[in-house]
Structure formats: C-alpha cells, structure tokens
Amino acid sequence: MVDTVDLKIIESLKVNSRTSFVEIGKQVGLSPSSVRERVQKLEDTEVIKGYNVQLNNRKLGFGLEVFIMFKLFSGKLKTFCEQLEQFPEICEVFRITGTHNIFMKVILVDQLHLQQFIDRLLLYGEPTTHLILSDLKNL
Numbered sequence: 521m522v523d524t525v526d527l528k529i530i531e532s533l534k535v536n537s538r539t540s541f542v543e544i545g546k547q548v549g550l551s552p553s554s555v556r557e558r559v560q561k562l563e564d565t566e567v568i569k570g571y572n573v574q575l576n577n578r579k580l581g582f583g584l585e586v587f588i589m590f591k592l593f594s595g596k597l598k599t600f601c602e603q604l605e606q607f608p609e610i611c612e613v614f615r616i617t618g619t620h621n622i623f624m625k626v627i628l629v630d631q632l633h634l635q636q637f638i639d640r641l642l643l644y645g646e647p648t649t650h651l652i653l654s655d656l657k658n659l
Contacts, residue, residue, distance in 0.1 A: 522562075530567070533568070584633065584634055586626050587623070587652060610624050612624060622645075
C-alpha cells in the first residue's frame with residue numbers, strides 16, 4: 521500500500537521525474553537507497569506507470585493545438601479504434617459519456633493541416649473542434 525512517504529516521493533517525481541534519489545531522500549528524510557527501493561516498488565506495482573517528456577510543440581513546428589469532441593457514427597467505434605495508428609496527430613484520446621463519445625487532444629502544423637485532419641475524421645463521425653488558446657496551468 522502507498523503511504524505518506526510514497527506520496528511525497530510521487531509528488532517530487534511529478535514536478536521533475538529526473539530528480540535524483542539523493543535529492544528526493546533529502547526532501548522526504550530517507551537514504552537514496554531507500555528512495556530507490558520505494559520507487560522500484562511503485563514501478564513494480566504499476567503505481568508509477570512510466571515517465572514522459574513534455575515537449576514544446578511550437579518549437580517542433582506544430583503551431584496549432586485543438587480539442588476535438590467526436591460523435592462517432594453508429595457502429596464505427598471499433599473501426600475508429602483500430603485506425604488510431606493512422607492519426608499520429610492525436611496525442612491523447614479518451615472514450616467518454618455524453619452526447620459525444622470520443623474526446624481527443626490533437627497537435628497540428630496549421631489550419632490547413634486541421635482541415636485535412638477533420639476531413640479524414642468525417643469518415644467515422646461528426647467532430648466538434650475547439651482551438652486551444654493557452655494552457656493556464658503551465659503559463
């Protein structure tokens with residue numbers, strides 16, 4: 521089971537997953553080897569599922585980020601899920617409840633790329649697009 525020390529370790533890793541075990545140990549009052557063992561246990565039990573890199577998409581040439589609420593045509597869910605690999609622009613996708621049944625975050629080069637992406641989606645359902653103006657949590 522996860523205890524308060526584990527939660528402090530997790531919080532430290534959420535801020536910066538490259539923080540050393542020495543530094544985390546100072547923060548939580550444990551030796552680096554104890555921190556390493558706890559992190560290993562959290563990974564083994566899949567409390568920590570992995571680590572990722574946060575990218576600046578604009579510097580990579582992707583100047584447009586959008587959320588798309590997607591209402592799939594009847595019977596198209598399985599087909600759409602099987603074709604997700606054909607949509608590298610989708611960086612996050614969720615099956616949801618409500619009027620729409622898919623919610624996705626999409627990274628695109630520009631408005632023309634968005635238009636082409638939407639045209640491809642139209643085979644599977646009805647998209648509603650929302651431009652992301654800014655990320656208020658990460659200003």
